Each structure stands twice: as structure tokens, then as C-alpha cells.
Amino acid sequence: MCLSTEVARLENPDIRAAFQSGLDWMERFVMKPHPHLGRKGAVCPFVHPAHEGKRLYFCAIDCREMCFELFLEVMMAVPALFGRIAEQLTTRRDLLSLCIFPINLPVANYYKFVDCAHSILKPIYMVAGLMIGEFHPLSTATGAHSEGIRPLRADVPFFAARSMAVHDKLFIDRASGSVGQRIHELECYLRWTRSSLSLEDIARCTARIDELKHQLIGDEDHADAAV
Known part of the structure; x- marks a missing residue:
């Protein structure tokens, strides 16, 4: 090295x-x-x-x-x-x-x-x-x-x-990723950048995580119904 x-x-x-x-x-x-x-x-x-x-x-x-x-x-x-x-x-x-x-x-x-x-x-x-x-x-x-x-x-x-840096929000929660992957990325992002984020950004990130979790539960319910 x-x-x-x-x-x-x-x-x-x-x-x-x-x-x-x-x-x-x-x-x-x-x-x-x-x-x-x-x-x-x-x-x-x-x-x-x-x-x-x-x-x-x-x-x-x-x-x-x-x-x-x-x-x-x-x-x-x-x-x-x-x-x-x-x-x-x-x-x-x-x-x-x-x-x-x-x-x-x-x-x-x-x-x-x-x-x-x-x-x-x-x-x-x-x-x-x-x-x-x-x-x-x-x-x-x-x-x-x-x-x-x-x-x-x-x-x-x-x-x-x-x-990780604040601007890395650009590289996570992308449509190409699975819902579970996007939740994981957002949770890691929030954990490591929270001290540098505004209260508004923290609230938006938290809300997005909750939104994806509800979507994930909805997708699972839909899959169970299909079976």
C-alpha cells in the first residue's frame, strides 16, 4: 500500500x-x-x-x-x-x-x-x-x-x-434496486450522516424509509394473496 x-x-x-x-x-x-x-x-x-x-x-x-x-x-x-x-x-x-x-x-x-x-x-x-x-x-x-x-x-x-458523505443520497434509493436494498441503504445513510443533515433532511429520509417499508409490506401481502 x-x-x-x-x-x-x-x-x-x-x-x-x-x-x-x-x-x-x-x-x-x-x-x-x-x-x-x-x-x-x-x-x-x-x-x-x-x-x-x-x-x-x-x-x-x-x-x-x-x-x-x-x-x-x-x-x-x-x-x-x-x-x-x-x-x-x-x-x-x-x-x-x-x-x-x-x-x-x-x-x-x-x-x-x-x-x-x-x-x-x-x-x-x-x-x-x-x-x-x-x-x-x-x-x-x-x-x-x-x-x-x-x-x-x-x-x-x-x-x-x-x-459516506451527505451528497451520497444521489447514489442510493435508486429505482434499479430492490425495495429491501433501498431501505438498507437509506438506514445506513441516515445513521452515518445524521449529524451533518438538517432536521428537514432527517425528516424526509425517515419518511422515505417508512414509505418503502410500507411498500415492502404491501408487496409481501400481494405475493401471499397470489399464492
Whole structure:
């Protein structure tokens, strides 16, 4: 593991190449505005301050001969690692970001080791107060504000974990998720951001959770009646 500002010093050529490719893409795309983003500012406002503030860490997992189950087991340990790093920081813990690069991952496995893994890991990371993003060259995910941008289409595959923030409401409670998943995400969001939310936002979030729970009960009753 190393800081994003120390990538050039790494001795392992495979890890250095993956980290440098990821960093180059971040500097070229993520840290800058985009005409199709749908809002002002950088594609991700977190990355540049984290990089410049020495709060952006990179680590690698060699997936050359790793099975999917073992990969998930390793990724499950990331929230604890994130917590240990955070404990060592005395300032700007809010900027801490950890990027995990699955090096030597065949292109044919991107869908499983990145996209599917993200679907499995996100609910677990959110319990720990973390958001996790998934990036790879074949990503088809569109932006939260515009379908004219592919913000997760990176030059190399990697995951990015950081502490949950108020604006993460954009990335949860989406129509594509199940009702149960959306309730879980909102409950985690409210737990970890409550101190930064206004009373009105807390009330809206609580009301939305109650609404979804009633919807879930209604769907279950409908399913029982159908049987």
C-alpha cells in the first residue's frame, strides 16, 4: 500500500503500472469538469483534495490465480483496513480514500470481479459507513445527473472506498434496486450522516424509509394473496 503521491517510487513494475494508469486517469478525467456531467465542478470533488492532501491510498490484489470467493473474502476485510488507517490520522479523516486495484485480472472477468463484486460488497461497506465505487474499462454505468457520461469507465479496473458523505443520497434509493436494498441503504445513510443533515433532511429520509417499508409490506401481502 502507498500514497497516490508516491506511486513512482514503487519497485514492483506491475503494481506501479496499474497504480500509475489509475492515477493518470483520475488526473485526466475525475479531477476535472466534464461538459456532459450535468453539474459544475470536477467529476468527483473528493479526489483532488484527497490526492493533494496525502489522503489517497492505493493497494493491490493479485487476481491472476484467485477464485471469486477468495477475492470477495479479501475485499470484505477492506472496511477494517480503512478503519485502521483512519485511526492513525489526526486531521482530515473525511478526505481518506482507499483505492483497491485487482491486478492481473483478465478482461473476461471484469463483470464478475468488479461489477458483481460491487453489488455484493456495497451493502456491507455501507454498514461500516463507507461508500464503494467500481471502475473498469468496460463500464456502461451512466452519471447521476446525465446519461451522456460514463464516469466509471476507467483505464484499469479498481475500487474506491471512502467515508459516506451527505451528497451520497444521489447514489442510493435508486429505482434499479430492490425495495429491501433501498431501505438498507437509506438506514445506513441516515445513521452515518445524521449529524451533518438538517432536521428537514432527517425528516424526509425517515419518511422515505417508512414509505418503502410500507411498500415492502404491501408487496409481501400481494405475493401471499397470489399464492
